[in-house]
Amino acid sequence: MPDVVVVGAGIVGAACAYYAAREGLSVTVLERGTVGGGTTSRGEGNILVSDKEPGPELALALASRTRWLELAAELGPDRFELEEKGGLVVAASDGGAAALTRFAAGQRAAGVETVAVSADRLRDHEPNLAPDLAAGVLYPQDMQVQPVLAAVSLLAAARSLGAAVVRGEEVVAADRGPDGHLTAVRTRTGRYPTGAVVNAAGTWGGEVGERLGAPIPVLPRRGFILVTEPLPRVVRHKVYTADYVDNVASDDAGLETSTVIEGTRGGTVLIGASRERVGFDSTMSVEVLRRLATLAIRIFPFLAAVRLMRTYCGFRPYCPDHLPVIGPDPRVPGVFHACGHEGAGIGLAPGTGALISELLTGGRPDLPAFAPARFA
Amino acid sequence: MTSKFDVTVVGAGPAGMAAAVAAARAGARTSIVDAGTGPGGQYWRGASAVEAARLHHDMTTYHRLVAGLPAVTRYFQCHVWTVTRDGDGFLVHAVDRTGGGERTIELGSRRLVLAPGAYDRQIPFPGWDLPGVMTAGGVQALLKGHRVVAGKRVLVAGTGPFLLPVAAGLADSGASVVGVHEAASPSAWLREPGALVRNPAKLGEGAGYARMLARHRIPVHTRSVVVAAHGADAVEGVTTARLDGGDERTTAVDVLAVGWGFTPQLELPLALGCATRVDVDGSLVCEVDDGQRSSVEGVFVAGEACGVGGAALAVVEGEIAGAVAAGGPSAPSRLRRSRARLRRFARAMHRSHPVPSGWVDRLSDDTTVCRCEEVPFAALRSMRQDLDAHDGRSAKMLTRAGMGYCQGRVCGYAVGCILGQDASATTGFAKRPVSSPLTLGALATSVRRPAAGADP
Amino acid sequence: MTDFSFDGKPIPFRPGQSVGAALTGAGIRSWRSTRRTGRPRGLFCGIGVCFDCLVVVDARPNERACLRLAEPGMDVRTQQGTGHDDLEI
Numbered sequence: 001m002p003d004v005v006v007v008g009a010g011i012v013g014a015a016c017a018y019y020a021a022r023e024g025l026s027v028t029v030l031e032r033g034t035v036g037g038g039t040t041s042r043g044e045g046n047i048l049v050s051d052k053e054p055g056p057e058l059a060l061a062l063a064s065r066t067r068w069l070e071l072a073a074e075l076g077p078d079r080f081e082l083e084e085k086g087g088l089v090v091a092a093s094d095g096g097a098a099a100l101t102r103f104a105a106g107q108r109a110a111g112v113e114t115v116a117v118s119a120d121r122l123r124d125h126e127p128n129l130a131p132d133l134a135a136g137v138l139y140p141q142d143m144q145v146q147p148v149l150a151a152v153s154l155l156a157a158a159r160s161l162g163a164a165v166v167r168g169e170e171v172v173a174a175d176r177g178p179d180g181h182l183t184a185v186r187t188r189t190g191r192y193p194t195g196a197v198v199n200a201a202g203t204w205g206g207e208v209g210e211r212l213g214a215p216i217p218v219l220p221r222r223g224f225i226l227v228t229e230p231l232p233r234v235v236r237h238k239v240y241t242a243d244y245v246d247n248v249a250s251d252d253a254g255l256e257t258s259t260v261i262e263g264t265r266g267g268t269v270l271i272g273a274s275r276e277r278v279g280f281d282s283t284m285s286v287e288v289l290r291r292l293a294t295l296a297i298r299i300f301p302f303l304a305a306v307r308l309m310r311t312y313c314g315f316r317p318y319c320p321d322h323l324p325v326i327g328p329d330p331r332v333p334g335v336f337h338a339c340g341h342e343g344a345g346i347g348l349a350p351g352t353g354a355l356i357s358e359l360l361t362g363g364r365p366d367l368p369a370f371a372p373a374r375f376a
Numbered sequence: 377m378t379s380k381f382d383v384t385v386v387g388a389g390p391a392g393m394a395a396a397v398a399a400a401r402a403g404a405r406t407s408i409v410d411a412g413t414g415p416g417g418q419y420w421r422g423a424s425a426v427e428a429a430r431l432h433h434d435m436t437t438y439h440r441l442v443a444g445l446p447a448v449t450r451y452f453q454c455h456v457w458t459v460t461r462d463g464d465g466f467l468v469h470a471v472d473r474t475g476g477g478e479r480t481i482e483l484g485s486r487r488l489v490l491a492p493g494a495y496d497r498q499i500p501f502p503g504w505d506l507p508g509v510m511t512a513g514g515v516q517a518l519l520k521g522h523r524v525v526a527g528k529r530v531l532v533a534g535t536g537p538f539l540l541p542v543a544a545g546l547a548d549s550g551a552s553v554v555g556v557h558e559a560a561s562p563s564a565w566l567r568e569p570g571a572l573v574r575n576p577a578k579l580g581e582g583a584g585y586a587r588m589l590a591r592h593r594i595p596v597h598t599r600s601v602v603v604a605a606h607g608a609d610a611v612e613g614v615t616t617a618r619l620d621g622g623d624e625r626t627t628a629v630d631v632l633a634v635g636w637g638f639t640p641q642l643e644l645p646l647a648l649g650c651a652t653r654v655d656v657d658g659s660l661v662c663e664v665d666d667g668q669r670s671s672v673e674g675v676f677v678a679g680e681a682c683g684v685g686g687a688a689l690a691v692v693e694g695e696i697a698g699a700v701a702a703g704g705p706s707a708p709s710r711l712r713r714s715r716a717r718l719r720r721f722a723r724a725m726h727r728s729h730p731v732p733s734g735w736v737d738r739l740s741d742d743t744t745v746c747r748c749e750e751v752p753f754a755a756l757r758s759m760r761q762d763l764d765a766h767d768g769r770s771a772k773m774l775t776r777a778g779m780g781y782c783q784g785r786v787c788g789y790a791v792g793c794i795l796g797q798d799a800s801a802t803t804g805f806a807k808r809p810v811s812s813p814l815t816l817g818a819l820a821t822s823v824r825r826p827a828a829g830a831d832p
Numbered sequence: 833m834t835d836f837s838f839d840g841k842p843i844p845f846r847p848g849q850s851v852g853a854a855l856t857g858a859g860i861r862s863w864r865s866t867r868r869t870g871r872p873r874g875l876f877c878g879i880g881v882c883f884d885c886l887v888v889v890d891a892r893p894n895e896r897a898c899l900r901l902a903e904p905g906m907d908v909r910t911q912q913g914t915g916h917d918d919l920e921i
Contacts, residue, residue, distance in 0.1 A: 034765070035770065036773070037767075041769065148770065148773040148774060152763050152770075152774065156763065229781065229894060230780070230867060231916050232916060232917055232920035233920055234919045266749070266776055268779075283649075284809040286458065286467075286469060286822075289819060290820060290822060293819040293820040297816055302919055304820070306816055307813040307814060307894065308810055308815070309783070310783055310809065310810050311809050312809070473899075476889065476890070476900065495879060505871065507873060508874075510875055510877075511876060513877065513879060514875055514898075515878070516878075517878040517879050517898075521850075522848070522857075524849070524854075524856050525857075609862065610861050610862065610872070747873075748884075750866055750867070750869055750871075786877070813894075
C-alpha cells in the first residue's frame with residue numbers, strides 16, 4: 001500500500017513524486033495517458049520570474065527556480081536541457097516603457113534581479129530586434145527547460161527511489177473511512193489503498209477533484225504556439241512584450257494576445273502567446289495565428305521571411321484568482337491538490353513538489369494564498 | 377458570410393478533376409485548388425505535354441476531364457495550408473506561389489470536396505538517405521512530369537504493382553534497369569481470383585508490363601528486399617537479399633527506386649474532424665458513405681484519401697462526390713458498381729502486397745529514421761528502453777522524430793512500427809494543422825479577400 | 833534550351849521542368865547539406881512531401897527543388913544547413 005498516490009504524470013505530478021520519494025515515502029503515480037502528455041508538452045518550458053508581480057506566486061517562483069538549478073545539478077546538468085538564457089521584456093511605446101519600469105522596480109524590491117536597458121542598448125542584447133522599441137528590462141534569472149524531458153527524468157529518478165508509475169489508469173473515485181479520511185483511490189480498472197492522494201491533474205484537476213469528492217474550480221485557458229522552420233541562433237533570450245503581464249491577469253473571455261519569442265535547441269523559434277476561454281476546443285484558429293505572427297514581426301522584423309512550420313495548442317489550467325491550488329483539501333482529509341498553475345506550471349513544479357512533500361511528511365507550510373479552502 | 381463558391385475541390389488529381397467537372401456540370405459554382413502548375417495530380421503529371429501519350433494511361437479520361445475544366449474556377453500553384461469552418465460554410469486557406477512569390481488567398485465555399493491524394497509510403501534501411509535513393513513515385517514523377525530519367529543504372533525495389541510501370545518506363549527511356557525486387561510472393565495473386573476476374577483490364581495491364589520487362593531482359597525477383605544502400609556521398613551500390621536472408625548480393629547502381637505502396641495525406645480531413653479508420657494496407661483513411669460524404673456535414677472526400685485504390689477508382693469516387701456535393705441525388709448505380717468492383721481489386725492488391733515484417737531488425741543503430749531531423753534508430757530504441765516512453769507524442773518530444781519540415785509524413789509509419797503501435801495510433805503523426813509551410817509575413821498579411829484565379 | 837545557374841555553373845532546362853529535375857538531368861544529385869551532420873541530400877520523394885530537396889533560389893532558402901519551376905537566369909545555390917546562416921547572431 002503506497003504512502004501516497006499522485007494523480008497525473010505531468011511536470012507537477014513528476015515533481016511531487018520525486019520529492020516525496022526522496023523523503024522516503026512510497027509513491028505510486030497514476031497517469032491515464034502518457035508522461036507529460038497534457039499541458040506539460042504544450043508550452044515552452046518556461047521558468048520565469050519576470051512575468052510575476054510581487055506576491056506569493058513570485059515567492060514560490062523564486063524558490064522553485066532555485067530548486068530547478070539543484071535538480072539539474074543532482075540529476076545531471078544536461079538531463080533536461082536547462083538553459084539560464086534570461087528574459088528580455090521590451091516595450092514598444094513610451095507608455096509601455098514607463099509601466100514596465102514601475103513593474104520592475106516592484107519586482108526588484110521582492111528579490112528579482114533586473115537590469116534596465118535603454119532603447120539604444122537593446123540590440124546589444126538582441127541584435128535582431130526592431131530598431132524602434134522604447135525600452136526593455138533584462139531578467140537574468142529567467143530560464144528554459146525541455147518540459148517533457150524534465151517530467152520523464154524526474155519520474156525516472158523517482159522510480160529509482162522506489163516509486164511506481166502506472167500508465168493507462170484513470171481515477172474515478174475515492175474511498176473514505178468512517179471518519180471521512182481517504183482510504184483508497186479507485187480507477188477504471190483498479191483500487192489503490194492509500195492514506196494520501198495528490199491531485200496533480202493539471203487542467204483536468206477540476207474533474208479529478210470532483211471525482212475525489214473535493215471539487216476545485218480549475219478551468220482551461222487555450223493558448224497557441226507557432227513553430228518556425230529551423231534557424232541558426234537568432235534570438236538569445238526569451239523576449240516578450242510588456243503587455244504579457246497584463247494578459248495573464250485579464251478576465252476577458254475573448255482573445256488576448258501578446259508576443260513571446262524564443263529560440264530552441266532544435267533551431268526552431270517558438271512564438272506565443274494567446275489566451276482564450278473556449279473550453280477544450282482545439283480547433284485551429286487562423287485569426288489567432290495571424291495576430292501572433294503580426295505581433296512577432298513587429299518585435300523581430302526578420303521573422304516576416306521565416307516560415308511557419310507547425311502550430312500547436314494547449315490548455316493552461318487556471319483558477320478564478322489566477323493562483324495555483326496547493327495544499328490539503330478541507331473537505332476530504334488525505335486529499336491534497338497541486339494544480340491550477342496557469343502557464344507557470346513548469347517553473348513552479350519543483351517548488352510545488354517540495355511543498356507537497358513537506359505536507360505529506362507532517363510539515364505545515366503556511367500557504368493561505370494557494371489554499372484549496374479559499375474556494376469554500 | 378456569402379460564400380463565393382458552392383463547391384470547392386481541393387486537389388486536381390484524377391479524383392479532384394472528376395469532382396470539379398461533375399459539380400460544375402450539375403450547375404454548382406465550382407472552384408478547384410492545387411499546388412501543381414496544372415491539372416493531373418501525380419497520376420497525370422505532365423500529361424498535357426505533346427509527347428505524353430507514350431508515358432501516360434487513360435488519356436481518353438484525362439482529355440474528357442480537361443475538357444470539362446473551363447467551367448471551373450481554377451487556382452494552380454496554390455498550396456492549401458488549412459481549411460476552417462466559416463459560418464455554415466468553409467474557408468480554404470492557401471499560399472499562392474505563382475511566380476515564386478508567397479501570398480495567401482482564402483476561398484469561401486458552401487461545400488468541400490477533399491481529394492488530397494497520396495504519396496509513397498517509405499520504410500528506412502541503412503543508406504536510404506544517400507542521394508540517388510528515391511521513392512518509386514519520385515522517379516516516375518521525374519520521368520512523366522519532367523521527362524528526366526533519374527539515372528543510368530537503376531534498381532527498383534519494394535512491393536506493389538506500381539514497381540512494374542516504374543521499371544518499364546525507365547527501361548523504355550534508356551536507363552539500364554538492373555532488376556526489380558518485389559517483396560511479395562509471386563503466388564499471392566492466386567489467392568485473389570475474384571478481384572482479377574472482375575478487373576480484366578488490370579490483368580491486361582500487368583501482362584503488358586511483364587512483356588516490356590522481358591523485352592528489356594530485366595529480371596524480376598520476388599520475395600526479395602533491399603538490405604542496404606552503399607556509397608560515400610551518393611548511392612553507388614545496393615545489397616539485396618531474399619526475405620529469409622539468403623542470397624545476399626550487391627549490385628552497382630546510381631539510382632535506387634523504392635516503393636512500398638502509397639499512403640494518403642489526411643491533414644485537411646483531420647483538421648475538420650472527419651472520422652477515419654485504418655484500411656487493409658494499414659493506412660489511416662477517411663470514412664465516407666455511399667455519396668462520398670465524410671462524417672462532417674458539407675465535407676466530401678474522394679480518391680486515395682478514402683483508401684488507396686488507383687486512378688480509375690479515384691475518378692469514379694470524384695464523380696460521385698462532385699455530383700452529390702452540388703446537390704444531386706445519390707450516385708447512379710453504374711458508378712456505384714464500378715466503385716465496388718475497383719475497391720475490391722484495391723483490397724486484393726493490398727492483401728497481396730503487405731509491407732513485409734522484420735524490416736526493423738535490419739536497421740543498425742545509426743540508420744536514419746527521421747530524415748528531416750536526422751534521428752537515428754538508436755535514439756528511438758533508447759527512448760523505449762531508458763525513458764520507458766512508447767508513444768508517438770513522446771517520440772516527437774524526446775527524439776524530435778517527426779518534428780522537422782515534413783512533419784512526420786515520411787517517418788510516421790516507420791516510427792509507429794518501431795514503437796510497436798497499431799496503425800490507429802498514427803493519428804498523432806497524421807494531424808498537421810499547418811499542412812504547407814508559409815512565411816509569417818504571408819500569414820500576417822492574409823486578409824479576407826476574394827482570390828483572382830482563372831475564372832470561367 | 834535555356835539555362836539557369838547552379839553555384840555559378842549553367843544548367844540547361846526545358847520549359848516546365850523543375851529545378852530539381854533539371855539538376856538531375858545534368859547529373860547533379862545533391863544540393864544541400866543537412867543541419868546536424870552535414871550530409872548531402874537531393875531529391876527523395878520528388879513530389880514536394882519530404883522536404884529533402886531544399887535549395888536556395890534567388891537568395892531565398894528552403895525552396896523545394898522538385899516543385900519550383902526552372903526559369904532563365906535563376907540563381908540556384910547549394911543550401912548549407914538551415915539556409916538562414918545570414919541571420920545568425
